[in-house]
Amino acid sequence: MKISKVILITLMLVFGLVTISWLVSSKSNTTPILKASISGFSAENAFEHVKYLVQKIGPRPAGSKAEVKAAQYIDYVLRQNGWKVRDQPFSKVVVREASVLQKEQQVELINSQNIIAELPGTRPDTIIVGAHYDSATVNAPGAVDNASGVGVLLELARVLSQEPHEETYQLVFFGAEEYGLVGSQFYTSQVDLSAVRWMLNLDMIGSPMEIDVAGKKSTPPELIKQVTALAGESSIPFHLSRDFILMTRESAQGGVSDYSPFLDQNIPALGLGIYGRPEGYFHRPEDRIDRVSLEEIQKIGDFAHRLLTNVKMSTIGPNEWDELYLPFQLGKHVIILPNYVIRIVTCLTFLVTVLMLIKFHKKRNLKKFEWKKVLGVLGISLLLSLIVVITSGIGEAVWGLIKEVQILYYAHPLLFIVARVGIALGVFLIITSWLYKLPLVRDSELYWVTGAVLLLGISLVLALTRIDLAFPFIFWLLCLNIQFFFPNIVLVLIGPYFLIWMHYELLNSQQWISYYQAIHNYFLVFLGIYSILMIPFFLALLHVVITKTYLLKKLLVLSRKPALVVTALLILSLGLVPVYTRSYPQTVVVQEEWSGSSEGKVHIFSDERLPRSVVKDLSGEDGKSLYIPIQNEKPPINVEASMAETINDGQRILDVSFILNYSREPYLTRVRIESEHPFEVQTDEFLPMAKLPRKLQLIGVQQSNQKYSIILQRTPPHKNNIHMSIETQGLVTCSIEAMFSDPSPRIQIQHDLLSIDYQIWFKEKYDF
DSSP states (O other): OOHHHHHHHHHHHHHHHHHHHHHHHHHHHTOOOSOOOOOOOOHHHHHHHHHIIIIIIOOOOTTSHHHHHHHHHHHHHHHHTTOEEEEEEEEEEEEEOOOSSOOSOEEEEEEEEEEEEEEOOSSSOEEEEEEEOOOSSTTOOOIIIIIHHHHHHHHHHHHHHTSOOSSEEEEEEESSGGGTSHHHHHHHHHSOOTTEEEEEEEOSOOSSEEEEOOSSSOOOHHHHHHHHHHHHHTTOOEEEOOHHHHHHTTSSSOSSSTTHHHHHTTOOEEEEEEOSOOOTTTTSTTOOGGGOOHHHHHHHHHHHHHHHHHOOOSOOSSOOOOOSOEEEEETTEEEEEOHHHHHHHHHHHHHHHHHHHHHHHHHHTOSSOOHHHHHHHHHHHHHHHHHHHHHHTHHHHHHHHHHTOSOTTSSOHHHHHHHHHHHHHHHHHHHHHHHTTSOOOOOHHHHHHHHHHHHHHHHHHHHHHOHHHHHHHHHHHHHHHHHHHSOOHHHHHHTTHHHHHHHHHHHTSTTHHHHHHHHHHTHHHHHHHHHHHHHHHHHHHHHHHHHTHHHHHHHHHHHHHHHHHHHHHHHHHGGGSOSOOSSSOEEEEEEEEEOTTSOOEEEEEOSSOOOHHHHHHTTOOSSSEEEEEOOSOOOSEEEEEEEEEEEETTEEEEEEEEEEEESSOOSEEEEEEEESSOEEEEOSSSSOGGGSGGGOOEEOEEOTTSOEEEEEEEOSSOOSEEEEEEEESSOEEEEEEEEEEOSSOSSOOOOTTEEEEEEEEEEEEEEO
C-alpha cells in the first residue's frame, strides 16, 4: 500500500474515532432525569439573609469580628430549621511565595471557622453543599461574593428540612475562602469523607451561570454529564469552564472556589457561579445589595435543589476517575473526549505526520537535507512573527503614553484584543504584499514541512508532560496535515482555534488583569513565547499563499493600501475607547498613614494618574498620589520596642520584643524583616512555629536588590505582645505595621469613575 493511502486512511480513522466518541458522549449526556423538581424555594427568603449579612453586618474578612457575627447568624438560622450544627474553628499558617505581583515571601496566620450543619437521612450516603461567608477585604460588603451563595444555601436548608430524603445532607459554610480556600482545605483535611457521594459549591450567584469543573483534579465526567443535562432541561444559560481545566491543573491553588479541595481528596465536586469577567464591583466596596438579583437567586436556588434531588452518582467516598478528559460545549450540549481517545488521536496524528515527512523525503530524493533553505524559512517566519507581535501593540503603546496609563484596556479588554488582531493582520498583509519581490524560497512544501516539524516537536514535548495540555497543538498539527492535501486559508485559521479560545476565556475571567500585568512585567518573555507560537501559523499561511501564488498575488497587492488605512484607523480609534467606565472604575486608595509619634497624613493614591478634578478639589499636584497632613492627633498605636543581643560563633542572636498598645484592634498586623545578610526567625506568639507547613523555616528570601526579607502577617485575634528571635550576621530592620478599616474617613471622594478604598495604616521601623 502506498504511503499516501496509509495517510488518508489514518486521517479518516482519526476523524471517525473522534466522531464516534462525540456521539457516544452526547448520547450519554442526555440521559433522562429521574423526576421533575418543584422546590418551594423562596428567593425573597434568601434575599433577606443576603440583606442581613450585607447591611446589618457588612464586610466580613477572615478572622474579623464581623465574620464571627456572620457565623453566629448562620448558626442561628440553621438551628431554627432543625439542623444539627457545629463550629469548626481553625488557625492555619499559609505561605505565599514570591511571584510576579508579590515580590516578597509572605507567611500568614489565618484565624477563622467553618460552620457545619447536618440533616440525617435514611441512608448515611452524604451530599455536601458549600458556600463561603467571608468577604474579600475590610471594604467589600460581599453581596454577590458571597452573601448571595450563603442566602441561597440558608434557604435551601429550610426547604430540605421540610422534605423526606434518603441521603444525608451536610451544609458547610466556609471561612477564609478569600485567603486561598483556607476553610475548605482545612475541612477536607480533618473530616471523614468516606460516605460522601458528591459536593456542590455556590459562589457568586448570577446568570449566565458558570458550571465550574476545573481544579488540580477536574470534576468527573459522570457528574458533568448529569449536571449539564439538568441545566439544559431547566433552560438556564450556562457555560462550562472547559478551558480552565487546562489552565488550573498544576497551579498552586488549583480551583477558583471551595469545591477544589474536595476534588483534591478524590470526591466528585463542582461549583455554580457567574460566568465571565466580573464587573468592577468584584472584591470592591461596590459589591452592595443592589448587585443581587431576586430573579437570579430564584433560578439558581431552584436549580441547586433540583441537582440535590436528582443527581445520582454511582460511587461513594473517595474514588478515581479519568482526569485527563476534555469537555466541549455545543450550545446546551456537552461532549466529553475521554483520555484514551485523546491518546489515540495523538498517536494517529503523530503517525500521519511522520509518514508524510517520510513521503516528502522520498519524493524529493534528498541526499542531504536542505538546511540552508529550512533555516531561511525559519528566519523569515521568526522575523515576520517578531514584527507582527511587536507592531500589534503599537496602538496600545502610543495611547498608553498619551493618556499616561499602564492598563489601557481595563474597561474594554476585548476591544483591544480585536484591535491587536486587526493591526497584526494589517501589518502582515502589508509585509506579505512585498515578500514576492524578495529572493525568498518559493518551495511551498518546505514551508509546510518546517511548520509540521515545529508543531510535532512542541506536541511531543507536551504529550510526554501532560496529554490533555498537548491537545490544542495536536489539533493544530492535524489541521496542518489536512492542509497539505487541501491548501486552504480556512484550515490555517482553524488550526490554532483552541489556543485562541483559551486566551478569550482567560480575558473573560477574574484572572485577566493579573495576566495582563504579568505581560507588562515580563514583556520580553511573552514576546518570545508569542513570536514562537506565531511561526507555525505564518508557515502554514505561506504554504497556502505560495501554493496559490497567481490567485493571491494580485489580491495582496490590492490589499496593501486598504490594510494600511484600516491599520491606521484602528490605532487612532483606540484613543476613543475610555480607560474606565462606571462598571469598571479606577481603583483609588484613601489611606491614613501614621508612623511612630509623628503627625499623620492622608495619602490618596492609585496605580494610574488621579483624575484632575479630584486633584483640583484637594489642591494637589497632578500625579498618581498626593498627601494631606493630619494635625494635632495621636497615632492609633503606641509601640514599645526592646532588644537583647548575644553572639554565638559569629552569629548575632537578637531577642526582640514589641508591646503594642492600640485603641481598637486592627484587622491585620504585619512584621516585615529585612537585612543585607541571610537570617532566620523564630516566633511562637506571632506565628506558632508548630503550625508551619512541613516544618517550614522562617528565613529571609533574597530580593532583586540583593537584600533578604520576609513578611509575617496575621488576622485577628491579636496579642499585644510580639516576641521573636532573629539569627543573622548583620544589621536587621523590623517594620511593625497594622491596618484598620476606616468606617468614618476624614476625606471622602465622590466620583463616578472611581472605586475608593478607605484604610488606616500604622508603620514604624526599628533598626537592630
